[in-house]
Amino acid sequence: MTTEKLALIPLLPLLAAAVTSFMRDGKRASIFAIAALLVSCVLSLIAFNEAWGMAADDKPKLFTIPWLAIGGTAINFGFVLNPLTGAMAAMVTFVGSLIFIYSAGYMSHDKRMARFFCYLSLFAAGMLGVVLANSLILFFMCWEVVGVASYLLISFWNHKPEAAAAGKKAFIVTRVGDMGFFIGILLVFKVTGTLDFYTEAENGILQQYDLNSQMAFGFSAATVISFLLFVGAVGKSGQIPLHVWLPDAMEGPTPVSALIHAATMVAAGVFLVARTFPLFEAGGMLPLVAWVGAITALVAAFIALGQYDLKRILAYSTVSQLGLMMVGIGAAGVSVGMFHLLTHAFFKALLFLGAGSIILGCHDEQDIRKMGGLAKPMPLTTIAYLCGTLALVAFPFTSGFFSKDEILAGAWANNQPVFWVAALASLLTAVYMTRQCMYVFPGTYRGEHAPHESPKIMTVPLLILSVFALGLGALARGSILELFPGKPVTPHPGTVVAVSIAVALGGIALGFLIYRGRAIGQTADPLALKPFERKFWFDEIYEATVGRLWTLFTIISEQLNALLLFIRDLAVEVASRIGTGFAIGGDRKLIDSLAFDGMCARLRFAGRTVTRPQNGFLPGYLRLIALGAVLLTALVLWAK
Amino acid sequence: MTLALHHYLILAAVLFCIGLLGAFSRRNAVVVLFSVEIMLNAANLNFIAFWRFGTNPELLHGPLFTLFTIAVAAAEVAVGLALVIAVYRHFRSVDLESLDTLKEE
Amino acid sequence: MNEVTAFWILAAISVIGALVAVRKRNLVHGVFALLVFFAGLAGLFLLLLAEFIAVVQILVYAGAVGILILFAIMLTDRVTGKDAFRVTSRGSFWGAIIALAVFLVILLPTIREIPLIENATPKDMIVEQSSVKELGTKLIEPYIVTIEVLALLLTAALIGAVTAAQGGRASEKGENTE
Numbered sequence: 023m024t025t026e027k028l029a030l031i032p033l034l035p036l037l038a039a040a041v042t043s044f045m046r047d048g049k050r051a052s053i054f055a056i057a058a059l060l061v062s063c064v065l066s067l068i069a070f071n072e073a074w075g076m077a078a079d080d081k082p083k084l085f086t087i088p089w090l091a092i093g094g095t096a097i098n099f100g101f102v103l104n105p106l107t108g109a110m111a112a113m114v115t116f117v118g119s120l121i122f123i124y125s126a127g128y129m130s131h132d133k134r135m136a137r138f139f140c141y142l143s144l145f146a147a148g149m150l151g152v153v154l155a156n157s158l159i160l161f162f163m164c165w166e167v168v169g170v171a172s173y174l175l176i177s178f179w180n181h182k183p184e185a186a187a188a189g190k191k192a193f194i195v196t197r198v199g200d201m202g203f204f205i206g207i208l209l210v211f212k213v214t215g216t217l218d219f220y221t222e223a224e225n226g227i228l229q230q231y232d233l234n235s236q237m238a239f240g241f242s243a244a245t246v247i248s249f250l251l252f253v254g255a256v257g258k259s260g261q262i263p264l265h266v267w268l269p270d271a272m273e274g275p276t277p278v279s280a281l282i283h284a285a286t287m288v289a290a291g292v293f294l295v296a297r298t299f300p301l302f303e304a305g306g307m308l309p310l311v312a313w314v315g316a317i318t319a320l321v322a323a324f325i326a327l328g329q330y331d332l333k334r335i336l337a338y339s340t341v342s343q344l345g346l347m348m349v350g351i352g353a354a355g356v357s358v359g360m361f362h363l364l365t366h367a368f369f370k371a372l373l374f375l376g377a378g379s380i381i382l383g384c385h386d387e388q389d390i391r392k393m394g395g396l397a398k399p400m401p402l403t404t405i406a407y408l409c410g411t412l413a414l415v416a417f418p419f420t421s422g423f424f425s426k427d428e429i430l431a432g433a434w435a436n437n438q439p440v441f442w443v444a445a446l447a448s449l450l451t452a453v454y455m456t457r458q459c460m461y462v463f464p465g466t467y468r469g470e471h472a473p474h475e476s477p478k479i480m481t482v483p484l485l486i487l488s489v490f491a492l493g494l495g496a497l498a499r500g501s502i503l504e505l506f507p508g509k510p511v512t513p514h515p516g517t518v519v520a521v522s523i524a525v526a527l528g529g530i531a532l533g534f535l536i537y538r539g540r541a542i543g544q545t546a547d548p549l550a551l552k553p554f555e556r557k558f559w560f561d562e563i564y565e566a567t568v569g570r571l572w573t574l575f576t577i578i579s580e581q582l583n584a585l586l587l588f589i590r591d592l593a594v595e596v597a598s599r600i601g602t603g604f605a606i607g608g609d610r611k612l613i614d615s616l617a618f619d620g621m622c623a624r625l626r627f628a629g630r631t632v633t634r635p636q637n638g639f640l641p642g643y644l645r646l647i648a649l650g651a652v653l654l655t656a657l658v659l660w661a662k
Numbered sequence: 663m664t665l666a667l668h669h670y671l672i673l674a675a676v677l678f679c680i681g682l683l684g685a686f687s688r689r690n691a692v693v694v695l696f697s698v699e700i701m702l703n704a705a706n707l708n709f710i711a712f713w714r715f716g717t718n719p720e721l722l723h724g725p726l727f728t729l730f731t732i733a734v735a736a737a738e739v740a741v742g743l744a745l746v747i748a749v750y751r752h753f754r755s756v757d758l759e760s761l762d763t764l765k766e767e
Numbered sequence: 768m769n770e771v772t773a774f775w776i777l778a779a780i781s782v783i784g785a786l787v788a789v790r791k792r793n794l795v796h797g798v799f800a801l802l803v804f805f806a807g808l809a810g811l812f813l814l815l816l817a818e819f820i821a822v823v824q825i826l827v828y829a830g831a832v833g834i835l836i837l838f839a840i841m842l843t844d845r846v847t848g849k850d851a852f853r854v855t856s857r858g859s860f861w862g863a864i865i866a867l868a869v870f871l872v873i874l875l876p877t878i879r880e881i882p883l884i885e886n887a888t889p890k891d892m893i894v895e896q897s898s899v900k901e902l903g904t905k906l907i908e909p910y911i912v913t914i915e916v917l918a919l920l921l922t923a924a925l926i927g928a929v930t931a932a933q934g935g936r937a938s939e940k941g942e943n944t945e
Contacts, residue, residue: 640758641694641856645686645865652865655872665774667884670815671877673778677785677808679870684789686862687855692794692840696801699832700785703808706820714815715887722905725820729906732820732827733917737924739832743839744928750843759856 027065028085028101031111032150032164034062039143048135052126055139059122059146063115066108066150073108074501082107082220084156098218100156105505106360110153110293113364117285117371118146120483124375125277127479128382138178138275145171149286153293158207158217158227161297165203165258165290169196172282176274188270195267199257199291206250213243219297228300244305251298252307252314259291259344262318268341272333276378279333284340284374285367292347292363296356299507308352309437315348316433316443323450327457332377332388335458339414340370342447346429349444354432357506362425364502369413369422369491375484376407379476380462387469390461397463399473402481404463409488411459413495415452416526421495427522428503431514445521452529453536460537670711677704691749691756695742702735773814781807792854794840798833805829816889819899 038058045051076082086100122142129135148171151164170193177189210227211217220226255261260268271283282288295302295311302308319342326338343366351359381388383400397404413422426448433441467473475481677700684697706728713724750756784804791797805828812821856862906914 639762639857641686641688641862642858645862648682648686648865648869652868652872659872659875664888665771667887668877668881669774669778670811672874673782673811675870675873675877676782678873679866680782680785680789682869683863683866686866687859688789689854689856690794692836692843693789693797695839696798696836697789699801699828700788700804703805703824703828706824707808707811710812710815710817710820714817714889715884719890722902725817725902726906726910728817728820729823729902730913730917732823733921736827736832737921739835740928741924741931743835744930744932746839747842747932756843 026085028069028083028103028154031062031065031069031115032147032154034058034065034147035143035150036147039140039147042136042140042143045136045140048129048132048139049126051136051139052122052129055143056119056122056126058143059115059119062146062150063112063119066111066115069103070108070112073103073105074505076105076505084220084222086156086218086221089159095215097159098157099160100218101154102156102220103154106296106356106507107154109360109364109502109506111150113367114146114149114153114286117367117487118149118281120487121277121281121285121371121375122146124280124378124480124483125275127477128277128378129275132275134178138175141171141174141178142278142281145175145282145287149290152290156219158210158219161294162200162203162207165254165294166200168282168287168290169193169200169258172196172271172287175278175282176271178274178278182273184270185273188267188273192267192271195264196257199254199264201253202250202257203254203294206247206254209243209247209250213247228298242305244301245307246305248298248301248305248307249310251294251301252311255291255294256314257291258294259288259348260318260341261291261314261345261348262321265318265322265341269334269337272331272337276333276374276381279337280371280374280378283337284370288340288344289347289363289367292344292351292359295348295351296360296363299351299356310352312349312352312433312437312440315345315350315352316440316447317345318342319345319349319447320443320450323447323454326454327450330389330391332380332390332393332458332462333374335390335454336370336373336377339373339451339454342451343370343414346426346444346447349433349440350425350429353436353440354429355507357503358425358428358432360506361499361502362429364498365413365421365425365491365495368487368494369410369420372406372410372484372487372491373414375480375487376403376410379403379480379484380407382476382480383473384469385471385473390458392469393462393467394465394469395463395467396473399467400475402475403484406481406484406488408459408463409491411455413491415455415529416448416522417530418523418526419496420492421490423522423526424495424499427514427519430522431518434515434518441518445525448522449525449529449532452526453533456530456533457537460533667711667715670707670715674704674707674711677701677707689757689759691746691758691761692743694758695739695746698742699735699739702731702738706731770814774811777807777810777814780804781811790854795837798837798840801836802829802833805833819902 035055035058038055042051042055045054082102082104084100084102086098088096089099090097122139125138125142129138132138145168148164148167152161152168155161155164173189173193176192177186179185180189207217214227216226218226219228221229257264268283268288272279274283302311322338322342322345326335326342329335329338343362347359347362347366349359350362380393380396380400380403383396383403384393387393409420413420416423416426430441430444430448433444681697681700681704684700685694688694688697709724709728709731713719713722716724746756749761753761755761781804784800784802784807787800788797788804791800805824809821809824809829812818812824
């Protein structure tokens with residue numbers, strides 16, 4: 023396969039996005055977008071096949087376009103093919119195609135279906151760009167395209183205020199992470215002078231290891247850079263403390279949740295860590311990655327226990343699983359984390375699509391308390407959903423079992439506390455999934471309108487995905503672990519296997535015992551404790567801290583201004599008093615009118631002046647920006 | 663006296679700051695817009711001056727860059743004026759002092 | 768008239784043009800001053816042997832941009848010079864101070880580098896080297912993709928401008944009823 027064809031993989035969906043943006047007819051747009059993605063899926067599979075032939079340490083295939091030349095240094099765009107990118111591209115296009123097909127059914131009644139497929143294609147293009155990019159800057163650009171597409175899709179139903187707010191929230195929260203990422207990129211460029219991951223001359227970022235130069239406070243360059251990149255990954259992958267946007271993102275249409283907020287985009291953060299793994303290794307950041315992942319996995323699993331919204335449970339489950347992937351990368355290496363990423367993409371997409379089918383069948387009802395007894399009217403969906411559930415709770419010999427086992431084994435070998443946290447998170451996973459299934463499938467229907475099964479265009483992708491959710495793990499285990507960098511632990515210690523089976527089965531049993539025979543939906547839920555239901559008050563905490571801090575800043579600056587102006591006025595006043603005292607002697611009237619009233623007037627004027635920086639006065643903002651620029655330049659000149 | 667690079671640079675700095683002055687101190691949004699144009703033109707003068715006095719003028723980087731700047735600036739003016747007109751429709755004014763909806767409450 | 772005299776005259780024209788443009792109460796007069804500024808700058812470009820840029824400057828700025836601004840002023844009337852109306856915004860003194868600070872910040876490094884650059888003399892150029900033909904080749908050959916993207920940007924900007932200026936249907940109706 024030529025490397026030019028590799029560039030076609032992201033370009034085809036981009037083209038589809040451009041063309042469908044002019045279309046009005048939803049059906050035609052969907053056919054066009056699906057066709058483009060299918061072609062790029064075929065290309066990815068060819069590329070994947072070729073990459074699979076490479077040995078782990080083979081030179082990757084490169085395709086570079088110079089983009090910007092500044093003096094002697096060039097910033098390149100480029101694509102790279104190695105087992106990691108090949109597998110990701112194949113996964114993204116394959117799962118993406120199924121989700122596209124499903125969406126054609128799911129969105130068929132929406133008036134803006136053509137626009138929906140335009141955004142979806144844009145997203146696919148960006149995501150494939152992220153996967154295949156060979157330079158950090160292209161990676162970052164595509165990363166942002168993906169962010170924009172995600173924003174557009176979350177707030178797709180922008181007539182709902184929650185959806186619009188959720189889109190904004192997702193965009194702004196991930197922006198916090200992206201800021202770190204961007205500074206990291208600039209630092210990389212400063213330290214290494216290139217932004218390419220790999221180059222023919224073997225001096226790409228990931229091929230040279232002279233990153234141990236000291237940077238600041240005794241940290242090496244690699245430490246600082248990998249920390250900043252990790253901040254970006256945390257934002258995108260919904261790790262604590264930046265996870266708050268992901269559950270809200272469920273306001274978007276369900277296929278979007280499946281594609282973006284379960285299978286692909288949120289995994290981009292994990293992928294970033296996997297991609298720049300040598301930096302993390304050199305910088306010694308892996309324990310941090312593992313710990314952030316473990317804590318996220320645990321906290322999100324707890325929160326998932328207390329949720330009633332079908333999709334929100336899955337969203338927190340996604341956050342939790344992403345945490346486990348981080349544990350996998352941090353404690354056991356790229357291959358293990360990526361293995362879980364790939365299997366998770368399949369079964370979580372399956373679960374979301376199943377949830378979409380359920381929601382559609384129950385007439386846009388998302389509250390699990392109003393469902394129940396869906397096994398009979400929706401048999402295909404039920405089977406598919408149960409397959410996904412089994413894979414997610416790591417039931418023995420499903421795909422989730424194999425990947426989670428590797429993570430636990432790696433954590434056991436390298437970092438035992440993390441192992442126990444991850445094991446507890448896995449147990450909770452089994453409990454909340456069982457809880458959800460007990461609410462939804464058995465018993466009698468508690469909603470108003472009778473549920474119905476979804477059309478074939480939606481159930482067929484579900485069934486295909488279920489096959490992969492069950493079988494992919496056993497099938498791909500050997501080759502993935504062998505081809506990706508980082509060797510997993512073999513053989514697994516008996517404790518790990520025992521614990522991993524025990525948490526899966528024990529969790530299911532626990533959930534079953536708690537919810538069996540309970541009048542579900544009528545009585546209070548034993549696990550929906552207040553902290554879980556309120557998501558550990560993360561949103562409230564942010565509002566109370568970040569929001570307050572901002573207000574505090576304004577108040578402080580106002581007071582400072584007031585103080586300065588008051589001192590100035592006092593000085594002026596003293597001078598004028600002395601002056602009037604000398605000139606007019608004891609004329610109290612004059613002193614009153616000039617000095618006292620004048621002072622009052624001046625104070626009032628000062629009060630108005632004080633509020634100036636915060637009152638929406640546009641030239642004032644402009645001046646402050648310029649003042650900032652002046653100070654920065656002065657700093658640079660002075661530092662020279 | 664011969665003309666050297668710094669004559670042009672200082673002239674450009676003066677022009678730039680006149681533009682800045684306009685942007686900072688006028689109430690009318692249209693004036694602010696054409697102050698921005700003055701600033702852009704000052705930057706163009708710098709490009710051309712650096713090109714003329716630079717080491718290899720035959721590459722024509724200065725004029726090329728200036729061409730791009732002019733093209734983008736033309737687009738910017740069109741969009742900027744459209745925004746001014748839209749703002750005028752909405753607020754019935756282009757007075758920057760009355761456009762204070764950025765403040766809280 | 769030698770080069771130096773021309774430079775000072777053109778510099779004076781552009782500085783005065785710019786100053787009048789940003790200080791004039793009557794906006795229409797301001798725009799005419801702005802046109803003078805553009806023309807002065809075009810003259811400076813000519814002085815630097817960038818003929819094509821000078822022509823483009825006249826065409827685009829003096830021709831198109833100036834007229835566009837004039838239209839915008841006429842569409843947003845009642846600001847063309849009422850005597851009671853304060854021209855400067857609140858605290859324009861501080862604006863001037865900050866502008867001056869920016870000026871100093873730009874000026875300082877320039878002055879510091881003067882010993883380095885004062886002897887840089889412009890290379891002699893054959894007219895062909897900066898001819899339009901040469902410029903076109905140098906523009907199209909390496910930057911063709913950039914130009915296409917720029918064309919797309921301009922189109923998008925124009926469409927956006929038309930949309931923004933057109934406003935919603937509702938607001939137009941509102942205008943009519945007023």
